[in-house]
Amino acid sequence: MKLRLICLYFFICLSSSVFSQDFVSGIVFLDGNSNGTFDAAEKGIKGICVSNGAEVIQTNSDGKWTLPVGNETNLFVVKPANYAVPLNSDKIPQHFFLYKKSDSVASTTSVNFPLVKSEEPKKFSALFFGDTQTRGLKEVNYINHDVVEECIGTNAIFGVSLGDITADGPALFNEINHGIAQIGIPWYNTFGNHDFDREAKNTDEKDATFKRIYGPSTYAFEYGQVVFIDFNNIYFKPDGKYIPHFTDSQISFVKNYLEFVPKNKLVVLIMHAPIVMCDNKEQIFDLISDRKYTFSISGHAHEQLNLFVDKKMGWKGTETHHHLVNATVCGSWWCGLNDELGIPHATMNDGAPNGYSVITFDGANYSVRFKAARRPENYQMNIYLPEEIKISELDTTKILVNVFAGSARSKVEMCIDNFNVWRPLQQVKAIDPEILRMHKLSSLLQKSVDGQSLEDSFGYSMDSPSKSDHMWQTTLPKEIASGTHTVTVKTTDMFGQVFQASRVFRIP
Numbered sequence: 001m002k003l004r005l006i007c008l009y010f011f012i013c014l015s016s017s018v019f020s021q022d023f024v025s026g027i028v029f030l031d032g033n034s035n036g037t038f039d040a041a042e043k044g045i046k047g048i049c050v051s052n053g054a055e056v057i058q059t060n061s062d063g064k065w066t067l068p069v070g071n072e073t074n075l076f077v078v079k080p081a082n083y084a085v086p087l088n089s090d091k092i093p094q095h096f097f098l099y100k101k102s103d104s105v106a107s108t109t110s111v112n113f114p115l116v117k118s119e120e121p122k123k124f125s126a127l128f129f130g131d132t133q134t135r136g137l138k139e140v141n142y143i144n145h146d147v148v149e150e151c152i153g154t155n156a157i158f159g160v161s162l163g164d165i166t167a168d169g170p171a172l173f174n175e176i177n178h179g180i181a182q183i184g185i186p187w188y189n190t191f192g193n194h195d196f197d198r199e200a201k202n203t204d205e206k207d208a209t210f211k212r213i214y215g216p217s218t219y220a221f222e223y224g225q226v227v228f229i230d231f232n233n234i235y236f237k238p239d240g241k242y243i244p245h246f247t248d249s250q251i252s253f254v255k256n257y258l259e260f261v262p263k264n265k266l267v268v269l270i271m272h273a274p275i276v277m278c279d280n281k282e283q284i285f286d287l288i289s290d291r292k293y294t295f296s297i298s299g300h301a302h303e304q305l306n307l308f309v310d311k312k313m314g315w316k317g318t319e320t321h322h323h324l325v326n327a328t329v330c331g332s333w334w335c336g337l338n339d340e341l342g343i344p345h346a347t348m349n350d351g352a353p354n355g356y357s358v359i360t361f362d363g364a365n366y367s368v369r370f371k372a373a374r375r376p377e378n379y380q381m382n383i384y385l386p387e388e389i390k391i392s393e394l395d396t397t398k399i400l401v402n403v404f405a406g407s408a409r410s411k412v413e414m415c416i417d418n419f420n421v422w423r424p425l426q427q428v429k430a431i432d433p434e435i436l437r438m439h440k441l442s443s444l445l446q447k448s449v450d451g452q453s454l455e456d457s458f459g460y461s462m463d464s465p466s467k468s469d470h471m472w473q474t475t476l477p478k479e480i481a482s483g484t485h486t487v488t489v490k491t492t493d494m495f496g497q498v499f500q501a502s503r504v505f506r507i508p
């Protein structure tokens with residue numbers, strides 16, 4: 001009897017929870033007149049993915065979809081290839097609807113997502129900005145002058161910010177967006193650990209401002225043969241500290257979405273904290289390890305790093321998974337001496353200049369090209385050796401090269417004067433000599449003159465340099481005669497791209 005009562009109790013609880021489930025429906029439609037409204041003459045589109053952040057369904061033959069929702073649920077359409085979603089005045093894709101049960105209009109209205117046809121080439125480029133991380137309007141201006149202006153007129157078809165858009169100041173989001181929108185292409189955004197709302201109490205609320213401005217902090221979109229899944233992988237614990245982590249909902253979303261993604265497509269995972277830092281990265285790896293075409297990208301480290309994730313790091317695929325820790329727009333947090341235009345050089349702690357990536361996608365393949373801010377496209381390395389070398393010290397004098405976007409798969413060679421004999425350099429972990437020199441100036445910048453801090457006039461002091469992952473080293477050949485000579489260094493990267501630079505030195 002007692003058991004039957006307990007069973008009845010559980011049945012009632014289960015029934016009430018099942019029957020109290022709310023659903024939202026809508027239509028994904030071809031917006032022929034681009035007015036954002038589903039008009040009588042317009043038709044729904046079949047087979048488009050719509051999600052509530054965990055579940056994913058495809059629209060039926062009439063373009064209709066229905067999904068369960070909670071009290072607050074971010075609903076979004078996955079922009080399919082060869083279609084575009086509306087953009088707001090800051091070029092932010094409007095692919096989402098933030099459902100709130102308390103909002104009576106929202107709970108009764110059907111949610112329709114407009115799409116317009118947009119032919120997309122098989123081969124296209126996109127811009128990836130690591131941490132823009134601004135501490136105020138002055139630094140918003142740095143973004144504009146240092147990178148936005150040179151990107152105007154780009155042939156990239158969209159751009160992505162990889163999180164830490166601001167430095168603990170979501171109130172600056174709109175100003176940053178207004179600047180980046182000048183590039184004139186759709187711009188996607190990623191949530192970073194400095195983009196949170198300070199007053200929010202739990203991890204679900206920390207991205208409230210981000211969501212209001214950019215939409216869901218985990219979502220997906222497609223261009224050509226590529227699907228992009230953008231994660232919020234910053235999980236705030238009750239004590240307010242964060243860990244890089246994927247939530248159960250995010251894992252469900254990826255699992256459910258990939259059911260609809262053919263294996264011949266490239267899957268690109270976008271996040272702020274590098275994937276290898278996530279405590280449960282294996283759960284994401286398990287969902288993509290069986291795919292031939294995968295790539296992931298992050299920011300956060302303020303250093304450039306090409307990681308080849310293998311079995312030791314939890315990857316189960318036969319070939320390694322390439323993860324790029326992208327260069328940051330703010331470099332080393334907008335530190336370093338100001339140049340003649342009043343913009344800090346912001347060299348990163350690994351000695352690479354601040355900048356961004358231009359990634360070219362071609363079918364399911366891709367290649368990455370680093371672009372240093374306000375520098376020529378072929379500025380890809382610094383060569384270090386003394387200005388003057390004694391002839392007796394030739395074979396003990398080290399030549400050190402920082403190949404900014406180099407990886408374990410880069411080939412780096414050098415030749416002296418003529419291009420007949422190329423000698424290989426060895427990859428080493430080393431501190432970039434120039435970043436060390438600049439760091440040593442920091443103590444001077446921390447002084448004040450006539451009560452005014454030198455940092456305010458000349459630029460913020462540099463952080464401690466780190467051992468860079470992309471340095472190469474060798475010694476000079478013995479058989480160089482007295483005189484002025486040129487060392488030329490050539491690097492061939494993992495994509496077959498070749499870059500070259502030269503440096504002149506003297507043997508008395």
Ligand SMILES: [Zn+2]
Pocket residue numbers: 164192193194272299300301
């Ligand atoms: Zn960060």
